[in-house]
Amino acid sequence: MKEVDLVIRGASVVSPDQIIQASVAIAGERIVAVGHDDLMPPAREEMRADGLFLLPGAIDSHVHFRDPGYPNKETWKTGSAAAACGGVTTVFEMPNTHPPTGTVEALRIKQKAAESSYVDFGIHGLLGDDSVHRLEELLDAGVTSFKAFVGNTFGNLPAPTDGALLEGFETLAPLGIRTVVHAENSSILLRRQQRMQEAGRTDTLAHLAARPAIAEIEAINRVLTLAEWTGARVHIAHHSAADSLYLLREFKRRGVDVTAETCPQYLLLNTEDMLKLGGILRVNPPIREPRHNQPLWDALMDGTIDMIATDHAPHTPEEKTRENIWDCDCGFPGVETQMALMLTEVNRGRASLMDYVRWSAVAPAKAWGLYGTKGVIAPGAHADIAIVDMARSGTLSQNRLQSISKISPWNGRAVQGYPLHTLVRGRFVMREGKLVADAAGWGRSVKGIQAMPTPKPRNTEHYLGAVLETPL
Structure with a gap:
């Protein structure tokens, strides 16, 4: 032998x-x-x-390693070190870096930065009005998938117009490529934040008040309607609200290829924690009222929500602890603490280890076309x-994090x-x-091993490319 x-x-x-x-x-x-x-x-x-x-190594569909552009917050080396120490073996990194990953030139800068990664990785390219005509070019250059910031977040990238989102889905549906969507209604968020600031609301809960659950409900409904029409594959990022779960259930029942993630912060934290921790907990979508926690757990258990991700979004302690909530950057590190947090809940009887493996490894591997090569402990x-x-047993400490961002709501x-x-x-x-x-540097792109299922585009005769070519 x-x-x-x-x-x-x-x-x-x-x-x-x-x-x-x-x-x-x-x-x-x-x-x-x-x-x-x-x-x-x-x-x-x-x-x-x-x-x-x-356990199969965790696959985190949603991390921000801030490189290029914000090395004071994180680098690929420190972010991937955090992943390695958290039992995470593959990450998918988001495009709201500087420059945003919406051109081949920007992608090349990010790929160079990723050469220091400890873990394997995918790179989400940017789907926006300025990049929608470059999606296939970005795929050829090494992007594994796309992200559409329908709701505004760090980097303040403009939300794609509905026309660009539809056109992007029309491009990607025949290719079978999945798009991650930050699903909040940008118009609602921007207007309400402006009104809050005009009224002098700078308190901790003003952030939540500016981003009500209806913003998530409306955006998910709109995005999944476009996905159903085109046959595009979509992934709902950081699902935060109990009130929008009915949409996931209904569109899945209708055959839309939608996957969804939630994060430990939406399962385990709520406004009571926000009142204690202030700007440390400012994140998009916001931490919500206690009534949302258990329905999200139930949705994980019944498969409405497919997986756990972290939205690892590091900032410096100074950027997270300003007095005015609007001055606190949104997000916090999470890739290193997710597994310990979730295993603790397994020990408490809220789920089984088998459930956890399904959420942390199997479902993301299937969503991104990696299952069989990743997401399973089996020959081959x-x-x-x-x-x-x-x-x-132990106590989580922000001072021991591999991340540059030494500030965490899980501290203690x-x-x-x-x-x-x-x-x-x-x-x-x-x-x-x-x-x-x-x-460091052992990690490599998963681009070469992706194998998505056969695409199922719909209504192709109405795609922009088709009608542009139809003579009058």
Whole structure:
């Protein structure tokens, strides 16, 4: 029997359907065997993992690594280090950098920055009025997917007009490419914030008042209507409100290829925390009232919401702690703390480890065309593995974060369940809870392994490209 690089022995291997006692053999970048300990091949290195759990590495569909443009907030090296230490083995990075990832030139700058990544990555290109004619060019240059900022957020990129959004969907539907949408109605947000500021509202909850749930409801309805018409694949980012869940259920029932994510902050925090933490918790969409928390959990459990992401959005402590809420930058780091937070809820009985694997690895792998290569511990798959101790307790500390952004709403929160080791394509990038420093640059783009299902475009005779070519 041929010698392999590593055999992990004595652990419990977790899938969405079962947890089994098994050993895992790794050769090069891939898993070559999962099974009884006696059946494992000889190995250059062995690891005992008795009492631990092997999870497919988490895939975070939504991170902001701020590079290029804002290296004072984060870099690809520090952001991906945070991912590695959080059990996250693949990230998808957002285009609201400077310059925005809406041209091939800007993409090349970002790809260069990503050469320092510890973990594998996809890059969301920008879908906007100025870039809608370049979508295929961006795909050819290495973009894996797109992001449309229908609601305004950090960077203040202009929201695409409905015409540009429709045209973008018409381009991407026949290609089967999924578009992430920040679904808030930009007109409502901007007008209400202006009215709040005119009235002198600078308090913590003014941010929520300026971004009511109706802004999310309207935007999701509009986006999914366009997706249904064109057959485009869409992904709703950071779903925050109980009130808009009915739209996801209805459009899924009608066959629209929509996936959705929520984040730990919307599951576990609410306005009571906002009153305590102030601008630290300013984020888009906003942290909402307590009544929203449990319905989002229920939606994860029944599949209405598909996955967990973080919207890792780092800023410096000074940028998060200004007295006027409108002066506090929106977002906070999350990629390093997500797994510990969610495993704590598993330990509390709110979900099973199998549920968590479905949300953190399987569903995102399927949404982005990676399943089989990623998102699963099975022969032939990449050896992307988080080795987890469900019994380990501790307290989250913002001072220990790998992120440059040493400020977190989770600071001081007690957790039980930690990733101890993280492997990306067979290589340890975090070991014994510590970053493996020389693994920087090991991460690579997932562009070459994407395999999306067959596209299902609709109403193609009405696409702009078709009607422009029809003679009068």
